[in-house]
Amino acid sequence: xxxxxxxxxxxxGPYAMDAISxxxxxxxxxxxxxxxxxxxxxxxxxxxxxxxxxxxxxSPPPALKERVLAAAxxxxxxxxxxxxxxxxxxxxxRAWPARGPARIxxxxxxAAAAVTAVAVLLGVNDGSMxxxxxxxxxxxxxVAAVLTARDATMKTGTVRGGGTVTIVMSGSMRELVFTxxxxxxxxxxxxxxxxxxxxxxxxxxxxxxxxxxGMAGPVVATGLRPGDHLMLTAEPAGGASRPTTPxxxxxxx
Amino acid sequence: xxxIDLPDPQGAPSGGAGAGSGLAALLNQxxxxxxxxxDTVYDQVSPTVFGIVxxxxxxxxxxxxxxQDVLLEVWRTAAKFDPGRGSATAWVTTLAHRRAxxxxxxxxxxxDRERRLATAAIPYDxxxxxxxxxxxxxxxxxxxxxxxxxxxxxxxxxxxxGYTYAQVASLLGVxxxxxxxRMRDALIRLRDCLGxxx
Numbered sequence: 001x002x003x004x005x006x007x008x009x010x011x012x013g014p015y016a017m018d019a020i021s022x023x024x025x026x027x028x029x030x031x032x033x034x035x036x037x038x039x040x041x042x043x044x045x046x047x048x049x050x051x052x053x054x055x056x057x058x059s060p061p062p063a064l065k066e067r068v069l070a071a072a073x074x075x076x077x078x079x080x081x082x083x084x085x086x087x088x089x090x091x092x093x094r095a096w097p098a099r100g101p102a103r104i105x106x107x108x109x110x111a112a113a114a115v116t117a118v119a120v121l122l123g124v125n126d127g128s129m130x131x132x133x134x135x136x137x138x139x140x141x142x143v144a145a146v147l148t149a150r151d152a153t154m155k156t157g158t159v160r161g162g163g164t165v166t167i168v169m170s171g172s173m174r175e176l177v178f179t180x181x182x183x184x185x186x187x188x189x190x191x192x193x194x195x196x197x198x199x200x201x202x203x204x205x206x207x208x209x210x211x212x213x214g215m216a217g218p219v220v221a222t223g224l225r226p227g228d229h230l231m232l233t234a235e236p237a238g239g240a241s242r243p244t245t246p247x248x249x250x251x252x253x
Numbered sequence: 254x255x256x257i258d259l260p261d262p263q264g265a266p267s268g269g270a271g272a273g274s275g276l277a278a279l280l281n282q283x284x285x286x287x288x289x290x291x292d293t294v295y296d297q298v299s300p301t302v303f304g305i306v307x308x309x310x311x312x313x314x315x316x317x318x319x320x321q322d323v324l325l326e327v328w329r330t331a332a333k334f335d336p337g338r339g340s341a342t343a344w345v346t347t348l349a350h351r352r353a354x355x356x357x358x359x360x361x362x363x364x365d366r367e368r369r370l371a372t373a374a375i376p377y378d379x380x381x382x383x384x385x386x387x388x389x390x391x392x393x394x395x396x397x398x399x400x401x402x403x404x405x406x407x408x409x410x411x412x413x414x415g416y417t418y419a420q421v422a423s424l425l426g427v428x429x430x431x432x433x434x435r436m437r438d439a440l441i442r443l444r445d446c447l448g449x450x451x
Contacts, residue, residue: 010430013437014418018354019411021419043339045437046347048444052412053346055393056304060320064303065295068321072291072328080284080332227337252337 012038016045034160034247036197036229142220146170146177159183159232160248167230169253174224176253179217180208186234193235195243196221198228207239228253276341277334284332291328299324301342302349309353309415319356323349350412357415396446404439407432 008031014020015028032039146152149170157165163183169176178194186192194205208216221230232249233240276297282290302323307316326348334344397405403425410421422432 010433010437013435013440014411014433016440017408017411017436018351019416019418019421019436021417039338043343044444045440046339046343048440048447049350049412050340050343050346051389051393051447052408052443053305053350054301054342055390056308056413057300058304058307059300060303060317064317064321065299068295068299068324069288069292071321071325073288075325075329077284077286077328078330078332252335 009035009038012041012045016042016049034250036231036247036250139218139220142175143177143218146173146175146220149173155251157249157251160246165232165249167251167253169224171224175220175222176224176230177218177220178205178230179215179219180211180232181216182214183208183211183216189237190234191237191239192216192248193233193239193243194219194221195231195233196224196228197231198225202231202242204239204241207235207237224253276345277336280327280331280334280341280344283328284334294327295324298327298342298345301346305346305349306353308413309350310357315356315360316353319352320349323352326352354415392447396443399446400439400442401435403427403431404435404442407435408439408443411436 008028011020011024011028011031015025020028032042147168149172151172152168152170154166154168156167159165159180161184163180165178165180167176167178180192183192191210192208194208196203196205205221206219208219210216229250229252231243231247231251233243233245233247235244276294279290279294279297283294299320303316303320306319306323307313310316310319323345327345334341397408400408406425407418407421410416410424411418414421416424418432418436419429421436422429425432427435
């Protein structure tokens with residue numbers, strides 16, 4: 001941990017109590033985006049501050065209830081997954097510019113189909129290639145299943161260092177499809193590794209295959225759990241069992 | 254707030270306990286525009302919201318105004334509540350506290366400031382006075398009492414007083430860095446003492 005990171009880390013206490021100036025808040029939220037442990041710590045400290053708040057509880061004047069209920073009846077609610085204008089912006093919202101799902105979905109379907117199409121075009125005779133093909137077909141079927149799930153939702157985000165990420169996820173299947181475009185080229189013997197991280201620690205998902213025409217993936221992550229993060233790091237090509245470099249992308253699913 | 258609604262096998266949000274888990278379910282209904290659910294949410298959270306807002310702002314009329322804003326924000330943004338990131342109670346109190354702090358920092362009238370300076374140092378005693386009825390309050394009081402004096406003053410000035418850590422440092426005549434770490438240490442100790450599940 002660099003001294004700068006350590007310094008940012010000590011802001012967890014002030015941040016959890018809103019005892020922080022606006023510039024510090026912005027700085028710390030930037031730090032939080034790449035520090036899952038800090039996000040968890042802040043969440044746990046806020047359970048403590050919630051108790052401090054509860055200890056002050058006192059009923060408001062009864063007339064207030066009528067005013068609030070009347071105002072609510074005249075107030076349109078925000079739909080999910082759109083960053084509120086007035087409310088505190090969640091730190092992870094920054095990474096998610098809105099995007100039309102149709103186009104991306106089409107791109108993903110195309111990519112999945114291309115895997116099969118390429119193998120067919122090449123003509124597949126030898127055994128290893130046949131194995132590869134059946135694996136690819138299994139994977140493209142998996143991809144298609146997620147993309148066509150009734151509850152499939154899509155997110156896009158940007159990768160630190162360059163590139164964009166598209167995720168289509170099905171909560172009911174607990175699976176997601178991940179693709180990345182225009183990732184920065186890594187040195188030889190390095191690759192991008194995808195991770196899921198939850199309360200029980202980090203789980204490697206897979207190394208991303210080398211990009212073709214600027215597009216890496218699609219890959220499928222299965223066994224999603226509530227509260228999981230999806231993260232991307234650069235690792236030695238063989239893959240690591242734990243992230244060894246800073247997160248280039250981190251989002252709460 | 255994720256758009257993805259992962260089914261939770263336990264059916265209970267992490268961090269929620271007792272009425273807290275009920276609150277998470279109610280917020281879910283509120284997000285779908287259920288006015289009756291919002292009525293119940295109001296009854297459950299308005300004392301805590303009004304309590305902490307009034308503690309920070311002091312002025313009763315402004316406190317009512319901010320309390321109304323907070324509850325309307327709960328109505329408006331219930332869909333943003335994410336049980337994976339903490340309890341429903343913590344979500345609501347964080348909204349409330351932040352709004353209250355924003356209000357006192359944007360107002361910052363001299364007279365108001367002085368009045369708050371004079372009173373901010375005593376919330377611990379006020380908490381102590383307000384104890385009787387509630388076991389929860391008793392526990393908070395006891396846990397605050399288990400902190401070192403510097404930790405306790407840091408927390409009460411920051412959380413109940415609405416001061417930034419830099420202001421607290423200057424009030425207590427202690428370096429910024431010391432206050433920052435004391436605040437974190439104090440909250441960790443409080444969290445453990447209160448038996449708050451993450």
